[in-house]
Amino acid sequence: MRTYEPSEFISQLAANELVEPFDLTLYGLVKVDEKDSSVLYFSPARSCEQWISIPVSLISSVSHIRNVKCKDHQHPLAKITLAEPDKDNAQAVLFMQLFAQVKASAPTRRMAKSSAMTRQGCEILEFDDVPYLCCDGECWILL
Structure with a gap:
């Protein structure tokens, strides 16, 4: 997701020049x-x-969601947003395009929280047999 200054966004929107953003997010365990x-x-x-x-130079941001149990210890569960590559780096641009395309074409997981409500665009992650529902940078333990 790219963030714009309001005037830049309005200018690109009016000129029909907004580029579809790549989904460059990863969820998983992290350590130093x-x-x-x-x-x-x-x-x-x-x-x-x-x-x-x-x-670290390839990372735009990291969100610490929570600590999760892993065997007999814990690791942070994080959402990592990768930085968009420099347009002059053809290999990196190709990699990010392929990554975003594969991620976008993966089956969308749906999680029914009740018979009337489903959430789209979420990922279900499992760490040490504990399932987590992760949507928009927030994760909840599924019981």
Whole structure:
């Protein structure tokens, strides 16, 4: 999601020049690399057995949602928003476009909270056999 100054938004809207934003968000466990402060370890998996190293320079923002149990310890559950790449970096732009396209084409999960209400665009994450419903940067434990 891109944020605009009001005048810039109105100008681009009037000129029909608004570019469809990429969904560059990830939900998962995070931890620090004790040897390298320029990266953040991220795990989209249900446990903390495999980590992906994400350079901090590629991250636009991080939201700490809550701490979640992982085996006999805890890790922060976070929402990471990746920064849009520089347009001159063709490889990074291609990667982000592919990432956003795959994410957008994934089946939308729906969670019925009651017979009358469903939530679209949410993700159900499970950590140490505890399911979480994550929507717009907020997560709730599903009981």
